[in-house]
Amino acid sequence: xxxxxxxxxxxxxxxxxxxxxxxxxxxxxxxxxxxxxxxxxxxxxxxxxxxxxxxxxxxxxxxxxxxxxxxxxxxxxxxxxxxxxxxxxxxxxxxxxxxxxxxxxxxxxxxxxxxxxxxxxxxxxxxxxxxxxxxxxxxxxxxxxxxxxxxxxxxxxxxxxxxxxxxxxxxxxxxxxxxxxxxxxxxxxxxxxxxxxxxxxxxxxxxxxxxxxxxxxxxxxxxxxxxxxxxxxxxxxxxxxxxxxxxxxxxxxxxxxxxxxxxxxxxxxxxxxxxxxxxxxxxxxxxxxxxxxxxxxxxxxxxxxxxxxxxxxxxxxxxxxxxxxxxxxxxxxxxxxxxxxxxxxxxxxxxxxxxxxxxxxxxxxxxxxxxxxxxxxxxxxxxxxxxxxxxxxxxxxxxxxxxxxxxxxxxxxxxxxxxxxxxxxxxxxxxxxxxxxxxxxxxxxxxxxxxxxxxxxxxxxxxxxxxxxxxxxxxxxxxxxxxxxxxxxxxxxxxxxxxxxxxxxxxxxxxxxxxxxxxxxxxxxxxxxxxxxxxxxxxxxxxxxxxxxxxx
Amino acid sequence: xxxxxxxxxxxxxxxxxxxxxxxxxxxxxxxxxxxxxxxxxxxxxxxxxxxxxxxxxxxxxxxxxxxxxxxxxxxxxxxxxxxxxxxxxxxxxxxxxxxxxxxxxxxxxxxxxxxxxxxxxxxxxxxxxxxxxxxxxxxxxxxxxxxxxx
Ligand SMILES: Cc1cc2nc3c(=O)[nH]c(=O)nc-3n(C[C@H](O)[C@H](O)[C@H](O)COP(=O)(O)O)c2cc1C
Ligand code: FES
Numbered sequence: 001x002x003x004x005x006x007x008x009x010x011x012x013x014x015x016x017x018x019x020x021x022x023x024x025x026x027x028x029x030x031x032x033x034x035x036x037x038x039x040x041x042x043x044x045x046x047x048x049x050x051x052x053x054x055x056x057x058x059x060x061x062x063x064x065x066x067x068x069x070x071x072x073x074x075x076x077x078x079x080x081x082x083x084x085x086x087x088x089x090x091x092x093x094x095x096x097x098x099x100x101x102x103x104x105x106x107x108x109x110x111x112x113x114x115x116x117x118x119x120x121x122x123x124x125x126x127x128x129x130x131x132x133x134x135x136x137x138x139x140x141x142x143x144x145x146x147x148x149x150x151x152x153x154x155x156x157x158x159x160x161x162x163x164x165x166x167x168x169x170x171x172x173x174x175x176x177x178x179x180x181x182x183x184x185x186x187x188x189x190x191x192x193x194x195x196x197x198x199x200x201x202x203x204x205x206x207x208x209x210x211x212x213x214x215x216x217x218x219x220x221x222x223x224x225x226x227x228x229x230x231x232x233x234x235x236x237x238x239x240x241x242x243x244x245x246x247x248x249x250x251x252x253x254x255x256x257x258x259x260x261x262x263x264x265x266x267x268x269x270x271x272x273x274x275x276x277x278x279x280x281x282x283x284x285x286x287x288x289x290x291x292x293x294x295x296x297x298x299x300x301x302x303x304x305x306x307x308x309x310x311x312x313x314x315x316x317x318x319x320x321x322x323x324x325x326x327x328x329x330x331x332x333x334x335x336x337x338x339x340x341x342x343x344x345x346x347x348x349x350x351x352x353x354x355x356x357x358x359x360x361x362x363x364x365x366x367x368x369x370x371x372x373x374x375x376x377x378x379x380x381x382x383x384x385x386x387x388x389x390x391x392x393x394x395x396x397x398x399x400x401x402x403x404x405x406x407x408x409x410x411x412x413x414x415x416x417x418x419x420x421x422x423x424x425x426x427x428x429x430x431x432x433x434x435x436x437x438x439x440x441x442x443x444x445x446x447x448x449x450x451x452x453x454x455x456x457x458x459x460x461x462x463x464x465x466x467x468x469x470x471x472x473x474x475x476x477x478x479x480x481x482x483x484x485x486x487x488x489x490x491x492x493x494x495x496x497x498x499x500x501x502x503x504x505x506x507x508x509x510x511x512x513x514x515x516x517x518x519x520x521x522x523x524x525x526x527x528x529x530x531x532x533x534x535x536x537x538x539x540x541x542x543x544x545x546x547x548x549x550x551x552x
Numbered sequence: 553x554x555x556x557x558x559x560x561x562x563x564x565x566x567x568x569x570x571x572x573x574x575x576x577x578x579x580x581x582x583x584x585x586x587x588x589x590x591x592x593x594x595x596x597x598x599x600x601x602x603x604x605x606x607x608x609x610x611x612x613x614x615x616x617x618x619x620x621x622x623x624x625x626x627x628x629x630x631x632x633x634x635x636x637x638x639x640x641x642x643x644x645x646x647x648x649x650x651x652x653x654x655x656x657x658x659x660x661x662x663x664x665x666x667x668x669x670x671x672x673x674x675x676x677x678x679x680x681x682x683x684x685x686x687x688x689x690x691x692x693x694x695x696x697x698x699x700x701x702x
Binding site: 034035038039040071072074216218219220221222225257258259260295296298299300301312313314315316317318319374376377378382383417450452456464465468471472474 | 568569570571572573574577600604607608611612613614615630631632634635636668669670671672673674675676678680683684685686687
């Protein structure tokens with residue numbers, strides 16, 4: 001493929017790809033997400049073999065895609081052009097699907113999802129309750145594209161936002177658009193991306209960096225990898241636009257080492273982007289140069305923290321640094337370095353493409369756009385969900401998530417894993433909103449929503465979080481290293497029903513010291529889940545002292 | 553691991569000092585552990601003090617400084633798997649192969665790791681053997697799964 005040197009050429013290439021595609025040619029889109037295939041390839045091979053066997057080579061496409069979202073019902077496939085969804089598909093089903101649905105155009109009833117509430121068959125995504133209430137501006141692209149094919153991305157308008165930014169807008173205008181859209185960071189803090197960009201842009205330095213944080217170390221969070229593995233060009237496009245706005249010529253992608261398919265898709269995407277001239281010198285004939293390098297995490301949670309991540313990119317051990325200076329001013333090699341989360345970058349192309357005014361129409365007062373959520377724990381439909389901010393937790397847990405399995409009652413909804421907080425079932429009408437939820441003590445965090453049923457002990461759950469943090473603390477500062485250990489001792493005792501008088505007060509004191517004196521956000525937020533559970537479930541803590549036994 | 557292969561890996565990253573993590577990862581990936589001589593060689597070649605190489609090799613969880621078994625068994629103990637009973641799965645695995653997380657069986661058949669969330673909460677509880685996920689299992693399933701790995 002020759003490189004593309006102008007907006008007109010890009011449009012022509014796109015048109016040619018679309019023209020070459022026969023919209024009526026059958027295509028079997030197999031979800032290649034880890035939730036569906038679990039690292040196996042036999043389902044893909046079965047379809048390929050069956051196509052050969054039925055002499056349909058060249059007449060039917062197989063597309064291995066990223067996560068469709070409904071992981072709980074996986075393996076999922078969608079058959080185009082009719083967009084028929086089959087769930088829980090096994091390799092043995094390939095023969096029947098191809099002969100009856102792809103060729104015969106009839107539905108295989110036993111593979112169709114049945115709405116458990118109405119008993120009705122849901123043949124298309126739009127009829128499946130799990131998908132119905134979602135607004136899948138980002139995730140919705142996943143079933144439509146093969147992440148290894150830049151043509152698929154170009155066909156749906158990929159890189160046109162990059163062309164618009166580089167060729168029709170000044171860097172300052174791109175920045176203003178992102179600021180106006182009030183894009184807030186999706187990696188945990190909800191910090192306005194535009195303000196961070198502005199800080200990095202205004203920092204006086206020749207060399208600046210933009211970085212994509214794809215570490216996703218928060219337990220129970222798996223939406224970043226769903227979008228990164230399923231649609232890598234979207235993130236790359238966002239990152240290049242960010243580089244242009246900020247004045248950075250070098251980008252870094254920091255991602256997981258333990259997902260070979262994710263890494264493979266990113267590498268292939270970068271190479272294709274380079275061949276097409278979206279990365280490299282004089283991108284699209286604009287005179288802007290930009291390159292991207294991939295770095296991998298090495299299995300510890302704290303390396304997702306901004307300063308630790310930057311040390312890791314420098315090739316050093318990822319120990320966090322105190323936040324006297326912001327990394328947007330002094331980050332990698334002491335140069336201005338703007339770090340945003342995968343999902344934050346994924347929002348950038350649509351903001352530039354469709355404009356801030358369009359974006360401002362989605363979401364709540366202070367939180368704009370959509371949010372990807374990974375649903376886990378005691379929930380029927382675990383998977384990856386995308387909803388507009390402002391959607392109530394009730395809709396997410398019940399309408400989309402299908403409620404609590406085994407006829408149990410909901411006890412609490414937890415966000416942000418070991419650094420987040422829990423809300424009791426009574427607060428289920430709370431809207432998904434950065435500010436509302438932080439005020440209630442359960443900051444959204446990265447977007448892992450963990451559901452707990454009535455059998456859960458909050459004391460035990462918090463002990464579990466502390467055990468995780470004790471393992472993950474880098475050990476550099478005392479309040480975090482020792483504080484977590486002491487809290488863990490107390491909670492271990494309490495979870496066995498052997499709490500002593502004064503334990504709750506000691507916990508509160510340790511929480512306070514840790515949150516004030518720790519070096520990085522890991523130690524500082526250790527206390528969050530404990531604070532929130534003491535706020536809403538204090539009786540359980542008290543019971544593990546007085547009764548000499550947890551109530552639950 | 554032979555010297556030539558180590559050189560190849562180091563050269564792949566242009567011998568830049570900041571590539572030490574990437575180099576160690578590639579070696580770990582191929583060799584499954586980092587012998588002392590290899591660390592010394594990396595230190596020499598990249599001009600990074602051995603103490604710093606050791607700092608990295610011990611700080612990061614994916615690096616092992618001991619020989620690893622032929623099969624890596626990973627029990628997810630993330631929040632959701634924990635909620636769905638992973639502790640019992642881990643117990644069963646430990647009983648069956650007789651080692652704790654972080655250890656390797658004397659016959660080098662298995663190494664055992666427990667790990668926080670692998671991002672497959674929908675599959676939990678699960679064990680992953682050599683990258684293959686065995687999902688939604690009960691303790692009773694463990695023996696049959698492990699039997700397949702000699
Ligand atoms: C211990 C710790 C772990 C973190 N892990 C991640 C992570 O895996 N992914 C992420 O995007 N941000 C993570 N963060 C937040 C980052 O420090 C940073 O705020 C974020 O990447 C900025 O992106 P955003 O502004 O787009 O949200 C972590 C923070 C802490 C304290
Ligand atoms: S992995 Fe297939 S739907 Fe999520």
